[in-house]
Amino acid sequence: MKKRAIFLGLTILMLGSNSVFSQGIQQTKGNYVDKFRQLDEVLPTPNVYRNAAGAPGHEYWQQEVDYEIVVSLDEENQHINGTTTINYKNNSPDTLNYLWLQLDQNRFQRESMAELTSTYNGSSPDAEDNDPARISLGQLRRLQYMSDADHGYQINAVTDNRENQLMYTVVGSLMRVDLVGPLPAGGDTELVVDFEFDIINGDVLSPRGGYEYFPNDENEGGNYIFALSQWFPRLVAYTDYEGWTNKEFLGSGEFTLEFGDYDVEITVPEDHIVASTGELQNPNNVLTTQQRDRLEEAKNAARPVYIVTPEEALENEAAGAITTKTWHFTAENVRDFAWSSSRKFIWDAKGHHQPNAEQELIMAMSFYPKEGGTLWSDYSTEVVIHTLDVYSRFSFDFPYPTAQSVNVGFLGGMEYPMITFNGPRTELQDDGTRTYSLSEKRFLIAVIIHEIGHFYFPMIVNSDERQWTWMDEGLNSYLDSVAGREWDAEMPWGVEPRFITDYMRSSNQVPVMTQSDSVLRLGPNAYSKPATAINILRETIMGRELFDFAFKEYSRLWEFKRPTPADFFRTMEEASGIDLDWFWRGWFYTTDHVDISLNRVYEMRIDTENPDIDYSRQRDYEKSHPPSVYIERNRQEGLLTWVERNTEVRDFYDDNDQFTVTNKERNRYNSFLEGLDDWERTALDRAVEEDLNYYILEFSNNGGLVMPIILDIEYASGARDEVRIPAEIWRRSPRSIKKLLVAEENIVSIIVDPLQETADTNIENNYYPRRIIDSRIESFKRQGGSSLLSRDIMNDITTEITTDVGDEEEDD
Amino acid sequence: MFTTKILGGFKVQGGLVLSVLIFSLVAPGSFAHQQKSAVTRILFNANSGNIEIMHRFLVHDAEHAAAQIFGERQTLLESSESRQLFSSYVINRFAIDVEYANGASEELDLTYVGEELDGQFVWVYQEIENQTEIKAMTVISMALRDIWPGQSNLVNIEKAGEVLSLLFVGAAEVLTVKL
Numbered sequence: 001m002k003k004r005a006i007f008l009g010l011t012i013l014m015l016g017s018n019s020v021f022s023q024g025i026q027q028t029k030g031n032y033v034d035k036f037r038q039l040d041e042v043l044p045t046p047n048v049y050r051n052a053a054g055a056p057g058h059e060y061w062q063q064e065v066d067y068e069i070v071v072s073l074d075e076e077n078q079h080i081n082g083t084t085t086i087n088y089k090n091n092s093p094d095t096l097n098y099l100w101l102q103l104d105q106n107r108f109q110r111e112s113m114a115e116l117t118s119t120y121n122g123s124s125p126d127a128e129d130n131d132p133a134r135i136s137l138g139q140l141r142r143l144q145y146m147s148d149a150d151h152g153y154q155i156n157a158v159t160d161n162r163e164n165q166l167m168y169t170v171v172g173s174l175m176r177v178d179l180v181g182p183l184p185a186g187g188d189t190e191l192v193v194d195f196e197f198d199i200i201n202g203d204v205l206s207p208r209g210g211y212e213y214f215p216n217d218e219n220e221g222g223n224y225i226f227a228l229s230q231w232f233p234r235l236v237a238y239t240d241y242e243g244w245t246n247k248e249f250l251g252s253g254e255f256t257l258e259f260g261d262y263d264v265e266i267t268v269p270e271d272h273i274v275a276s277t278g279e280l281q282n283p284n285n286v287l288t289t290q291q292r293d294r295l296e297e298a299k300n301a302a303r304p305v306y307i308v309t310p311e312e313a314l315e316n317e318a319a320g321a322i323t324t325k326t327w328h329f330t331a332e333n334v335r336d337f338a339w340s341s342s343r344k345f346i347w348d349a350k351g352h353h354q355p356n357a358e359q360e361l362i363m364a365m366s367f368y369p370k371e372g373g374t375l376w377s378d379y380s381t382e383v384v385i386h387t388l389d390v391y392s393r394f395s396f397d398f399p400y401p402t403a404q405s406v407n408v409g410f411l412g413g414m415e416y417p418m419i420t421f422n423g424p425r426t427e428l429q430d431d432g433t434r435t436y437s438l439s440e441k442r443f444l445i446a447v448i449i450h451e452i453g454h455f456y457f458p459m460i461v462n463s464d465e466r467q468w469t470w471m472d473e474g475l476n477s478y479l480d481s482v483a484g485r486e487w488d489a490e491m492p493w494g495v496e497p498r499f500i501t502d503y504m505r506s507s508n509q510v511p512v513m514t515q516s517d518s519v520l521r522l523g524p525n526a527y528s529k530p531a532t533a534i535n536i537l538r539e540t541i542m543g544r545e546l547f548d549f550a551f552k553e554y555s556r557l558w559e560f561k562r563p564t565p566a567d568f569f570r571t572m573e574e575a576s577g578i579d580l581d582w583f584w585r586g587w588f589y590t591t592d593h594v595d596i597s598l599n600r601v602y603e604m605r606i607d608t609e610n611p612d613i614d615y616s617r618q619r620d621y622e623k624s625h626p627p628s629v630y631i632e633r634n635r636q637e638g639l640l641t642w643v644e645r646n647t648e649v650r651d652f653y654d655d656n657d658q659f660t661v662t663n664k665e666r667n668r669y670n671s672f673l674e675g676l677d678d679w680e681r682t683a684l685d686r687a688v689e690e691d692l693n694y695y696i697l698e699f700s701n702n703g704g705l706v707m708p709i710i711l712d713i714e715y716a717s718g719a720r721d722e723v724r725i726p727a728e729i730w731r732r733s734p735r736s737i738k739k740l741l742v743a744e745e746n747i748v749s750i751i752v753d754p755l756q757e758t759a760d761t762n763i764e765n766n767y768y769p770r771r772i773i774d775s776r777i778e779s780f781k782r783q784g785g786s787s788l789l790s791r792d793i794m795n796d797i798t799t800e801i802t803t804d805v806g807d808e809e810e811d812d
Numbered sequence: 813m814f815t816t817k818i819l820g821g822f823k824v825q826g827g828l829v830l831s832v833l834i835f836s837l838v839a840p841g842s843f844a845h846q847q848k849s850a851v852t853r854i855l856f857n858a859n860s861g862n863i864e865i866m867h868r869f870l871v872h873d874a875e876h877a878a879a880q881i882f883g884e885r886q887t888l889l890e891s892s893e894s895r896q897l898f899s900s901y902v903i904n905r906f907a908i909d910v911e912y913a914n915g916a917s918e919e920l921d922l923t924y925v926g927e928e929l930d931g932q933f934v935w936v937y938q939e940i941e942n943q944t945e946i947k948a949m950t951v952i953s954m955a956l957r958d959i960w961p962g963q964s965n966l967v968n969i970e971k972a973g974e975v976l977s978l979l980f981v982g983a984a985e986v987l988t989v990k991l
Contacts (some may be wrong), residue, residue, distance in 0.1 A: 119982050370839065776853075
């Protein structure tokens with residue numbers, strides 16, 4: 001308990017100091033919160049590299065790094081040997097004395113920061129209850145794997161292009177190479193790095209790349225699928241906003257990279273098929289005539305064409321090879337390079353055509369083992385093409401010649417330029433067939449769309465993944481839902497606003513604008529929440545036309561460049577003409593949630609000031625009250641009042657109540673009318689003639705996040721109206737506001753956010769008058785404990801129809 | 813099973829064991845795809861007087877988990893038996909201990925209500941009648957976390973419009989909150 005108290009004290013202190021130091025502008029009196037305060041004080045100052053409109057500035061620069069790599073794969077020892085010649089062009093205005101390289105394989109060293117700071121996530125043993133601690137066999141295998149051998153790079157040499165040794169210092173997953181002389185602005189330099197490493201077992205460590213082993217294949221010793229990513233020393237990005245982005249690789253924050261041209265020669269066993277970033281340069285050396293013919297046929301095929309058929313792949317995987325082959329690939333203007341190799345691969349391809357684009361033909365291709373089965377042959381390549389089609393419509397033409405999906409079992413999905421690794425597989429049944437569940441099929445389609453989508457964000461719109469996961473994952477998750485719903489509208493996607501409400505109302509979360517490695521729950525924080533926010537921006541805040549224009553502009557401006565969050569925020573505003581600072585603030589910089597409540601509605605009618613009308617209305621109003629219970633009961637008991645018993649005694653007031661109009665009131669009304677200006681008279685006359693209903697609606701903002709107020713109004717006649725009030729209604733009073741509505745008819749009910757498009761976390765206070773809203777469990781029970789979706793259709797469909805009705809009745 | 817000596821730099825008391833969970837650790841990896849996360853709502857339903865527990869998992873996660881736990885292929889979208897198996901797993905990995913305002917405490921004997929699909933999600937429901945004022949709640953939420961170390965479970969306790977959250981990540985196994 002004491003611990004807790006101390007902790008609490010600390011927290012409060014920190015909050016206090018935060019608000020003092022991090023806020024330039026402060027509200028120091030009262031409790032007003034400016035939800036619409038412009039972001040100027042938070043965003044970096046515009047400069048010649050990034051302008052105030054969110055576009056690359058007039059002196060925008062980025063480095064260029066070209067690689068020539070010769071690499072060979074030793075299948076038997078799962079080992080990589082390579083030499084990379086790096087040409088570094090310093091386009092920055094700065095002089096560089098050293099270069100930083102990323103050695104991502106070093107993350108798997110025993111002493112890496114990632115490894116040393118990984119936490120034990122199991123239970124602690126409990127002596128009192130004799131409850132053991134638990135550890136899974138998988139975790140045990142991991143411990144053993146790490147103790148058996150150390151991993152990471154072995155750097156054999158770092159030289160300049162004259163084979164002079166260069167000094168280098170390895171710092172965790174980074175390496176600093178000291179240049180012989182300073183590299184001035186505009187200059188370039190060449191270095192050669194000779195490296196090798198043991199490829200990681202993907203099934204043990206769940207890395208982004210590694211090998212998958214198939215011990216039961218017919219081939220003696222089994223077979224492998226190799227997925228090589230983060231496999232060569234890559235230049236750390238040097239940027240105008242952070243200098244060297246040399247932050248240690250901890251696992252969550254992915255990569256910040258430079259664009260450049262690649263020339264890569266990959267030597268693999270002779271019977272392997274290689275899928276790679278880029279375009280194959282020596283098909284004559286590595287493909288058979290038949291394979292080349294099939295590739296040619298695939299260019300204009302209606303459906304994917306096998307380059308390696310399932311039968312040929314089966315034959316390949318039954319026996320190994322002794323000799324090797326070298327596959328030569330080149331890729332222009334890419335920010336990374338990955339490849340995959342296996343004798344197990346079935347390979348299919350289909351040309352995707354972009355009329356009038358610079359890259360008219362794109363070869364969409366899939367590589368998968370027999371374990372991928374028809375799930376892959378039916379869908380993978382087609383999903384790749386569908387994704388390119390949709391994403392290009394929302395951004396730019398796809399600029400590269402290939403787009404590939406490779407089946408790597410230990411990965412959910414992972415993306416590199418022109419190549420993705422995707423996990424879903426079929427299951428072998430006892431009868432030898434391969435089947436897959438509906439959920440697996442949906443996952444395959446979803447994951448391929450998502451990973452192919454990453455070709456655009458961040459492989460081309462090159463955001464800094466290590467700093468801001470949401471910039472590629474959030475935008476991409478938004479777009480994958482667009483593409484997904486165009487693939488099959490029946491397939492559920494995650495960006496529906498109601499799916500994020502449980503996360504957003506939770507008291508334990510961090511803002512979206514949090515560095516990747518510090519994010520508490522990466523899934524909802526960096527994927528679903530920003531994707532939902534973008535979806536709401538399009539459908540609810542900006543509208544499709546403005547949003548699509550602005551988003552396309554952002555994509556176009558930053559194609560092959562390096563945007564930061566500020567560039568995205570600014571471009572979306574500049575291109576649409578909509579001030580969105582409140583939206584970015586609420587959704588990206590705070591942990592507020594949406595909960596708008598309609599607390600009260602007042603119904604009113606205009607006084608005409610004419611006593612002949614108003615007095616009789618007042619009489620009607622008085623009569624509309626329920627009668628006194630006391631008097632009513634007296635009457636029921638037959639009790640007569642004195643007045644009723646003495647009807648012969650009457651005077652003036654028995655015929656004239658307090659609402660009786662005299663000429664005194666009429667004269668006052670006439671002099672009131674005479675005192676009005678013409679415009680006042682016109683306004684009053686019109687209001688009296690129209691005799692409309694006036695409503696005051698009282699709203700409160702319980703969640704803190706300001707959002708538009710969308711109203712579904714139902715009138716007495718049954719007619720309905722939609723009223724959309726922009727979020728700016730909250731600007732002077734962010735906690736509660738009133739709105740005046742005028743209606744011809746009487747309103748009978750109002751619903752706030754009727755289509756649940758704003759991620760409002762509390763639906764109950766959205767109804768006026770209030771309704772009792774069933775909880776999930778209550779409505780589940782009301783439906784008899786099961787929904788239609790829960791039927792076991794695949795099983796039920798085999799049920800035979802009962803023909804003997806008599807029997808059934810007897811059973812009853 | 814074996815006696816542990818040193819784990820993570822500290823000595824575990826003698827007699828305590830580190831028991832091995834008998835299923836393999838092959839999470840459908842998720843780097844560039846959505847991360848593993850589940851949500852549980854514990855709702856004090858003022859209308860019914862019940863405490864309702866609603867667990868939400870991604871169907872695809874749940875399907876792979878169920879296959880690992882029950883040792884054979886499970887199809888959650890197609891088969892109600894698979895869904896029930898998964899539910900049985902979830903409710904066995906979840907518990908609430910309450911401390912009442914009168915000082916008494918007990919583990920809630922939650923009733924299994926059922927499960928249903930909603931889009932990408934499978935929901936598992938439990939409930940219990942509640943008539944005594946609860947002062948504090950201790951929750952254990954282990955579902956999927958005993959299979960995938962990276963799984964995070966968010967538990968929202970919703971009472972009279974207030975939301976209190978417990979986040980099961982890292983080594984968090986048992987968390988307590990005062991209501």
